[in-house]
Amino acid sequence: MNRREFLETVAAAAVVPTLALQDAAHEWGSPVFDLHFHLRPQPAGNIAHLDGAGVTKANLLTRGSALDQLKALQATAPSRFTWFSSYDVTKSDAEQVLTQAVKSGAQGFGEMKFHVAADGPELRRMYALAADLRVPILIHFQEVDHTPNEGTWSTGFAKTFASILKEYPMTTFIGHADAFWANVSADYHNEAVYPAGPVKRGGVTDRWLGDYPNLFGDMSAVSGSNAMARDPEFTTDFLKRHQDKLLFGSDCSCSDGHGAGYNNPAAPRMAGKCVARETLSVLKRSTSSVVFQKIVWGNAHTLLRIPE
Numbered sequence: 223m224n225r226r227e228f229l230e231t232v233a234a235a236a237v238v239p240t241l242a243l244q245d246a247a248h249e250w251g252s253p254v255f256d257l258h259f260h261l262r263p264q265p266a267g268n269i270a271h272l273d274g275a276g277v278t279k280a281n282l283l284t285r286g287s288a289l290d291q292l293k294a295l296q297a298t299a300p301s302r303f304t305w306f307s308s309y310d311v312t313k314s315d316a317e318q319v320l321t322q323a324v325k326s327g328a329q330g331f332g333e334m335k336f337h338v339a340a341d342g343p344e345l346r347r348m349y350a351l352a353a354d355l356r357v358p359i360l361i362h363f364q365e366v367d368h369t370p371n372e373g374t375w376s377t378g379f380a381k382t383f384a385s386i387l388k389e390y391p392m393t394t395f396i397g398h399a400d401a402f403w404a405n406v407s408a409d410y411h412n413e414a415v416y417p418a419g420p421v422k423r424g425g426v427t428d429r430w431l432g433d434y435p436n437l438f439g440d441m442s443a444v445s446g447s448n449a450m451a452r453d454p455e456f457t458t459d460f461l462k463r464h465q466d467k468l469l470f471g472s473d474c475s476c477s478d479g480h481g482a483g484y485n486n487p488a489a490p491r492m493a494g495k496c497v498a499r500e501t502l503s504v505l506k507r508s509t510s511s512v513v514f515q516k517i518v519w520g521n522a523h524t525l526l527r528i529p530e
């Protein structure tokens with residue numbers, strides 16, 4: 223190897239990480255921010271999913287103390303992660319612990335997934351605190367078990383949540399999961415986990431996204447993906463209508479960003495698939511590049527007040 227060849231080899235090696243990041247950003251024609259990514263124990267496991275799925279940055283959902291893990295990951299991949307914090311809302315020190323998390327850098331509460339009512343006292347305390355601290359609160363709404371005795375979370379969404387949205391105008395709510403997404407259709411009454419077929423227009427989720435400036439939608443998980451895949455005509459209009467209120471997220475547990483190991487017993491059709499890729503694909507084919515970029519990148523930056 224002569225001197226010129228040697229220098230070219232060194233230069234090529236030096237640019238590899240940057241190129242890898244750019245390739246990831248361009249796979250979908252836009253950089254992608256994953257709002258709903260559960261923190262994995264090893265730094266490499268987190269990065270493998272982002273890189274594999276073509277995701278540029280992700281918001282890590284953590285529960286309880288995770289600062290050491292977060293610091294290790296931030297050191298490995300600076301500027302690719304933001305984080306939210308969650309804590310058992312039935313515990314008396316929940317407000318104290320979550321306030322401390324925000325002081326330590328958490329940019330939101332979530333995901334809030336507990337066996338309490340959506341309009342009960344435990345979550346009401348959190349809605350008030352989120353407003354005080356000026357951070358969004360991401361909530362898992364689920365009324366139907368996936369497996370026997372699994373239980374339900376933040377119950378009563380369709381019946382009671384309009385009153386909460388009115389009562390807490392200074393709180394930024396991000397809705398997620400089965401009940402939130404099944405209720406895009408007006409004919410849903412907690413029958414199926416992931417309802418299929420045409421959407422009956424006028425579901426509460428669709429109406430409330432339009433009526434309440436403090437409600438946003440997290441499109442993650444099979445619930446979000448399914449809601450966007452079931453009725454293409456509805457999806458195109460819905461994305462256009464709520465283009466400033468929707469945020470892409472994956473909630474995917476596959477290991478490589480290509481579906482390895484993914485298995486959701488309630489959604490056999492998703493076995494071996496990556497939820498991030500499925501949702502990004504349906505969004506991409508259902509809307510313009512301008513709206514797509516808002517949903518997968520821009521809106522999260524505005525909501526979390528992070529520079530692009």
Ligand SMILES: [Zn+2]
Pocket residue numbers: 333335362398399473
């Ligand atoms: Zn969830």
Ligand SMILES: [Zn+2]
Pocket residue numbers: 271275472474475476477478479480481495496497498499
């Ligand atoms: Zn995946």
